[in-house]
Amino acid sequence: MIELEGLTKRYGAKLAVDRLTFTVRPGIVTGFLGPNGAGKSTTMRMMIGLDRPTAGDVRIDGRHYADLRDPLTYIGALLEAKAVHGGRSAYNHLLCLAQSNGIPRSRVHEVLETVGLTSVAKKRAKGFSMGMGQRLGIAAALLGDPRILMFDEPVNGLDPEGIHWIRNLMKRLAAEGRTVFVSSHLMSEMALTADHLVVIGQGRLLADTSMPEFIAQNSRSYVRLRAPEQERLRDLLDGAGITKVTAAKDGSLEAEGTDAARLGELAAEHGLVLHELSPQQASLEDAFMQLTAESVEYHAHSGGAAGAVDGHVLAEPPVAGVTAAGATTAGQPAAPAAEWGAGWREQQSGGRKSRKGS
Numbered sequence: 001m002i003e004l005e006g007l008t009k010r011y012g013a014k015l016a017v018d019r020l021t022f023t024v025r026p027g028i029v030t031g032f033l034g035p036n037g038a039g040k041s042t043t044m045r046m047m048i049g050l051d052r053p054t055a056g057d058v059r060i061d062g063r064h065y066a067d068l069r070d071p072l073t074y075i076g077a078l079l080e081a082k083a084v085h086g087g088r089s090a091y092n093h094l095l096c097l098a099q100s101n102g103i104p105r106s107r108v109h110e111v112l113e114t115v116g117l118t119s120v121a122k123k124r125a126k127g128f129s130m131g132m133g134q135r136l137g138i139a140a141a142l143l144g145d146p147r148i149l150m151f152d153e154p155v156n157g158l159d160p161e162g163i164h165w166i167r168n169l170m171k172r173l174a175a176e177g178r179t180v181f182v183s184s185h186l187m188s189e190m191a192l193t194a195d196h197l198v199v200i201g202q203g204r205l206l207a208d209t210s211m212p213e214f215i216a217q218n219s220r221s222y223v224r225l226r227a228p229e230q231e232r233l234r235d236l237l238d239g240a241g242i243t244k245v246t247a248a249k250d251g252s253l254e255a256e257g258t259d260a261a262r263l264g265e266l267a268a269e270h271g272l273v274l275h276e277l278s279p280q281q282a283s284l285e286d287a288f289m290q291l292t293a294e295s296v297e298y299h300a301h302s303g304g305a306a307g308a309v310d311g312h313v314l315a316e317p318p319v320a321g322v323t324a325a326g327a328t329t330a331g332q333p334a335a336p337a338a339e340w341g342a343g344w345r346e347q348q349s350g351g352r353k354s355r356k357g358s
């Protein structure tokens with residue numbers, strides 16, 4: 001597992017990571033969320049020794065990263081892209097990493113096969129598309145068959161097939177009992193992949209909880225009702241003690257604290273015609289925006305999308321078919337894609353230098 005204890009990083013006046021304490025456990029996918037600039041990448045960099053904490057501690061299976069012999073066999077990480085020597089082939093890049101970590105050559109072939117790059121293994125990495133580069137980064141993370149895997153924005157720039165593939169890969173790695181820690185701004189993707197969430201804002205821990213709990217605690221769920229005799233419906237709800245009812249602008253009623261089955265039965269008992277009876281479950285995106293509204297540092301102005309968190313920039317629209325009152329992101333600009341990819345070469349050489357320098 002990965003254990004953080006009061007982990008703190010200050011860059012001059014900027015407190016990038018502020019006393020983070022949490023544990024990333026094996027056997028599940030843990031999502032790492034936070035608005036732009038929240039401190040996710042800095043935290044991940046400290047986990048693998050690319051940044052030195054100002055205070056606090058982070059341990060990989062009980063040890064500091066710097067004390068791990070052959071670190072790729074303990075933790076595989078996918079951080080910033082462009083850490084691959086462009087003139088080197090995918091095969092040689094991986095071979096180089098394998099040799100410096102006591103990993104057999106046969107493993108290079110295995111991981112190339114796993115990520116689907118066997119046919120281009122001898123091609124230079126500088127000719128790779130973004131998706132191919134990402135797959136190469138993932139191959140490097142898997143190279144040492146580590147028990148812990150960490151991915152910073154792994155689906156950025158991947159096509160739908162690639163996104164599907166990495167989602168299943170992460171789930172499979174967790175099902176094998178590995179620790180999988182992944183950051184992403186793609187909420188719909190995170191909702192499909194992560195079992196547990198760690199959310200930070202302005203360097204501080206905001207939530208460390210399971211996905212269903214996180215959504216339940218940070219959003220509103222209700223049943224939408226629509227009836228030709230709206231007033232009668234309202235009276236019926238009142239009479240049944242369902243008092244948390246809001247009239248929406250579109251003429252429907254939103255009832256909280258009860259379920260659709262009970263409401264349907266109530267209407268049937270009183271011979272009331274319903275035109276709509278639909279449970280509305282908030283999405284992860286709604287819950288995330290609700291929780292992090294106070295911690296958003298970089299605001300854009302959409303000039304149209306109404307909502308409590310105007311200008312909160314996320315890189316995708318809400319999950320199709322999953323709606324709730326207050327969804328605010330449609331039509332807002334996407335965040336610039338964070339670069340990511342293989343970081344092994346940097347970890348192996350530059351990373352050690354960086355530890356000294358940071």
Ligand SMILES: Nc1ncnc2c1ncn2[C@@H]1O[C@H](COP(=O)(O)OP(=O)(O)OP(=O)(O)O)[C@@H](O)[C@H]1O
Pocket residue numbers: 011014015016034035036037038039040041042043338
């Ligand atoms: N080397 C550095 N020197 C100075 N400030 C830095 C450095 N690295 C990060 N920061 C600052 O620390 C804060 C956290 O940055 P970080 O990249 O960790 O956030 P993030 O959550 O990964 O953001 P994003 O989602 O936009 O990638 C930001 O304000 C950033 O500007």
